[in-house]
Amino acid sequence: MQADELAFLEEMIESAELLDCTACGEDTLHVHEEVNSIAGGVTEVIMRCASCLSTRPHLLID
Numbered sequence: 001m002q003a004d005e006l007a008f009l010e011e012m013i014e015s016a017e018l019l020d021c022t023a024c025g026e027d028t029l030h031v032h033e034e035v036n037s038i039a040g041g042v043t044e045v046i047m048r049c050a051s052c053l054s055t056r057p058h059l060l061i062d
């Protein structure tokens with residue numbers, strides 16, 4: 001595995017967090033999928049449930 005790939009994976013793991021998943025009906029580990037939008041200090045990211053693989057938006061506020 002290349003160093004940049006490893007760094008990317010480490011970043012993904014670091015950004016994983018427990019969020020409410022509507023599909024699972026409980027708090028599950030979600031990993032950062034992509035940045036959806038950035039506006040006025042609010043970043044909307046797409047988080048993917050590690051259990052059922054469904055995605056949901058999540059707001060990060062600075």
Ligand SMILES: [Zn+2]
Pocket residue numbers: 021022023024025028049050051052053054
């Ligand atoms: Zn889920």
